Amino acid sequence: MKIFIIMGIGILIGRFLMIGKLKKWNERLAMLCTLLLIFSMGVMLGQKDNFISELSSLGLKSFLFFLIPTVVSIIFVYILTRRFIDKKDTKGNDK
Template identity: 45%
Template sequence: MEILAVMVAGVLVGATVFPARLKGLNEKLTLAATALLIFSMGVLLAGRDAFLEELGTVGWASVLFCLVPVAFSTIAVYGLTNLFLSDIARRPAGPRVAAAQD
């Protein structure tokens, strides 16, 4: 939980307080910190005694934690697109689009 709090604080500081001229440096530091976080998580997992035995269970749990949000996000985007952008699909193509299709 502390990791998430630190990451949210970093995003807020980067978006509001951090000077725009140092944006490139901020992006590089963020990438390095994220890589270090992923590496540290891998080291912690690999350090477990029963890691190989737990890998099957952890793998399926990870697949579910990935696929369920992706499925619901896709459904939400599809529904919201149909709700708010359906009139755009019904509009006739403009002269530039018609010329490009010819």
């Protein structure tokens, strides 16, 4: 629940208080935090003794974590698009 509250506060601050120069600095800070996160994940993985042997299963799990949400999202967007986007009638005019 705390995560949602903090995320909501961040959304409100981003919507109403981030203007011009602050937005550019916020983008730079977000990029720096992302790079730090990736670096720390690499350090954590590098500390594991059997990392090389686990790499194949880690790769498979990562691939599945990518594939399943992507396929479900594509299907979901396709269904919503077919249902809610206006279709052209047979004469080529919009409804």
